[in-house]
Amino acid sequence: MLDAFRHDYPDRSPGGFFRELAACGSCGSLVPPFGFETDGAYLAGLHPDECDEGFHFWCSPETSPFRILKGWGRLLDAIPHGLQRIPRIALGRMGLAPYDIPFSVLPFMDARRKGNPFDRCRYPSETFFDMIRREGGKWIYLGAPVSSCSARRIHRELRAGLPSDLDLVFLMIGDLDPVGHAFGPRSSQLEKRLAEVEETIKDIFRLLRKKYGRVKAAIFGDHGMTGVRRHIDIKGALESARSRPPRDYLFFLDSTVARFWFFNECARAEVTDILGGLTGGRIISGRQKEDYRINYAHCRFGELMFWADEGGLIFPNFYQSGTPVAAMHGYRSEAVEDRAAFIFYDSEQRLSSLAKNPARTVEMFPAIVSMLGLEAGIRAGH
Template structure:
């Protein structure tokens, strides 16, 4: 018999989702665990925070796309005529699938996506984090939890997309077959709450039903692990929360009213809660800067915020200017939702209550404690290293939550 650390990345699990009624398993587990709200790093891609303890500018991440025509994997897209952008949803989806298939012939990165970027602009953009979370080089120049496991020759089970369906049912099935000694670590990405939260909002009946369903599945994985291993460390973490959308911001309309030409004067990408701009003319910088400054429902990220959120990249690939929507505001249409707006969204300021996620660590090495103060998501990395008895890399000076509570 052996010890295992199970890490469940419960996508979009808000810190206040736990209740006796809808999540009886997690509620009872909480009474013997360390639990607290966790503050994700800024943006949409906080994986490097919990897997390697990194800020966005250390990981060179934070958004799915960046402006990088030289390294764009979508060079093929320039052959698609402009009218393809006007096609209805289904035929466009088919073209996007075919395009991805063609791109994959020369690029095997698992996290490739076109989102809903117009075909003729795709060759201007690349994806900064195309590698799988467990692949070497996920955080170039830094070691992730999987790099450390690799170094120690410790076996792990990895359940995440695109190879595996990120549902609780698929995770349970896989755990039943694969969760056995000598595994030292298991990673499950479970996406049920993200999809339901986007479609119906974080306060809906649908999310309560989904929570009960996920809770039941997690209890099965937990029981199974305790039967097969002598010691189980069980970590549940949401990568962000979910906020009800109650206002829409039409940035596209504002831009099209300006006497500027896209590609010649500027480039932009709308990531639901962020509008990011690259300027190629003084006039574009001035006119767009003025228009966005006057757009109620958000603000342009300041120098102080760049310092606080660690967005001081040595390049401008994430944008010359970033407009961030206030919690509850959704930029629509955007390059992820073009047909209808979502009811719930994340990607707001890390300080927003609903953007914060759940962290629960159950292990005989932690004392029961339910903290109200949020902890930084980067501290999950040294805490998981601690559970695995692996030393953190020398350049990581973050304390583990097992020994040093806030």
């Protein structure tokens, strides 16, 4: 899994290796699921509302590791921005990074998911790790969040030793996402990093072919990368309201989605009105919740969400308060730049193309399961 492996990167293939694999295998683009945390789609074939995924943070004051800040938030928020680094570093050492989330909001928030992608019973149905485990097989997992997600370091670790009986090598390579965000998907910096990652994957391939003979591969991104064309200042717009957070309502600003929880109806009406007047995005409708499979059985991700149009960045937001990024992901499905790439390859046979192009990320799961020669099985309660 190459974080932010955009749909056009295999075609751009600076060293020609991605193109070579795609020519003998099958290649296409993927429409990513809603949101920013989307592992359940390819690990278990689940939609966001089936596995409660979408955002890193959700509203959970009873479990928040930051609940010790309750009552101190406004005082800490008044500290000059530069000096806030000190309490933020201290809080991060407790296990969960507070990013740029206001101190008054932190006591309400917790990470939706902790642990590792291969953990037992992580999802309501089996992941391909669960299936391999059930069959008594073996895998290696390298990359975030277990180890460094740099392609070069992963290659070095693989070179240090591989067991002879292995069913799956899962690599979560994270080099492309930060460069895409910082400089944009068409920048020279991205081009250079793409070339390096491609070269390293080619070396990893050579290593695996030498060790195991036959190698099947699924190389794919979790999303693409869309150039930012405008900023939406939601924080500024809300300042005109008489309702105040966190007394009357609560908000969380992700890069492309603003999420709200209300403590009284007056705040709900006022905020809804302000959001309705903003250009560059829309409140997510009931119909869209159905379409994107985000009809969660709870409001922990937000009672109301505002979604930026393609190329819009909510700024400032709770991840970037200083310098805005050049590119972002997390837009509606018609945003072509947001699509990821996939390449399937088998060193022993030519592959036919996936039936649909673009496919959806959830369709990666049955494809990977079939490459592994496993059978998708047990749903809930395994």
